[in-house]
Amino acid sequence: MHSSEIPVAHTPTGGYGATFPPLILGDCTEPLVAGAPDLRGIWITVSATRGGVQVAPDDRLMSYTERIEQCGNRIVDCGGGTIADCRADGTEENGVHDVSVFDYTTPIHVVASYEDSVFVLRPVGMPGIEVTRHLDNNGNMIWQRPDMGGVRVVLQRVKDAV
Numbered sequence: 001m002h003s004s005e006i007p008v009a010h011t012p013t014g015g016y017g018a019t020f021p022p023l024i025l026g027d028c029t030e031p032l033v034a035g036a037p038d039l040r041g042i043w044i045t046v047s048a049t050r051g052g053v054q055v056a057p058d059d060r061l062m063s064y065t066e067r068i069e070q071c072g073n074r075i076v077d078c079g080g081g082t083i084a085d086c087r088a089d090g091t092e093e094n095g096v097h098d099v100s101v102f103d104y105t106t107p108i109h110v111v112a113s114y115e116d117s118v119f120v121l122r123p124v125g126m127p128g129i130e131v132t133r134h135l136d137n138n139g140n141m142i143w144q145r146p147d148m149g150g151v152r153v154v155l156q157r158v159k160d161a162v
Helices: none
Strands: 041-048 067-073 074-080 082-087 096-099 107-115 116-124 132-135 139-145 151-160
Touching: 082 096, 082 107
Parallel strands: none
Antiparallel strands: 041 067, 041 151, 067 074, 074 082, 096 107, 107 116, 116 132, 132 139, 139 151
């Protein structure tokens, strides 16, 4: 099954709650596109900084868990109660069209792409902001969000491709 045959998923009203929703791309058999980092799996935070300073142990970033599914050029990121489902093709049309993790109601529109083995998200209307995810030499995922005070989170894969 190709990723284009699977309907785009959206965050339910109020977020998906304490448990991940059912797999969205679970039946997809299309191989990842060239240049896409393999971010599939479930990831947990092992360390996080904000503005270069280690966050406190009770900061919500330290208990963050996310699940990433990929198929073809499609990527679905479930984390913080939201579902970001898009094609990483650099177009606004196929980008993320969902709601903000901060209130589950504010609409967001984000262009997604794979660039040099980095997953890049560029929020529409926020020039210069790039949220990125990539793998380091140890296989950890590095998630950077300049829009949240310069957040850099190191996540460890605790479950392989889902």
